[in-house]
Amino acid sequence: MARFNYVELPVRDVAGVKDFYASAFGWSFAEFGPDYAATTSGDTDIGLNGDASQWTAQLLPVIEVENLEAALESVRSAGGTITLPIFAFPGGRRFHFRDPHGHELAVMTPEEE
Template sequence: MSNSSSDSKLVHEQIQYLEFISSDLERAKKFYSASFDWNFTDYGPEYTAFDGKYVDGGFTVGTPVNGSILVVLYSNDLLSTRDKVVRAGGTIVKDIFSFPGGKRFQFKDLDGYELAVWATE
């Protein structure tokens, strides 16, 4: 996730990050910079993160598909949130893993939608 996030955006178990798929990252950056004044930070050739006032997000290289946005929630306690997801009937599809900026896991809800939850540690 973006390193420039302010702590005021990190609200426990609320949507904090949206991840889009784009076939052209430069085109996406130009469009969203012009449209919404988002700032971008590149993390290699296949990922760029953006900063918005109330939510952050990113774009990864791929073929856009309707419904392909990955909704990412923030947690103060990743293990506790993971346990709550499992108890509620969610299916873990990517168990807790580290990435630059923190850790996260991904799950499918009861309708099959995939979401992620991340923490700074």
């Protein structure tokens, strides 16, 4: 069975975007040279690619959290921009934000059973 396990974001400032995600979500990153850093949780990880020659089109990664309101405040406090406020969808609730590089991501919490 295949599963989604990694998202790579093109970034101009690896250190700055790494600091944003560490502040917003508490993630830690391993550095793989001056132009690349990645989480190494063994689950679905995120890579920050600073080599513009390798950049591709942007995706919409979705981050699952337990407390959506707390995550929204963490994203704001870390310097993210909310692009869609919290809304309900079949299966849960979520919001969208842009990180300091301009990537749009979503944060969601599943519907309680």
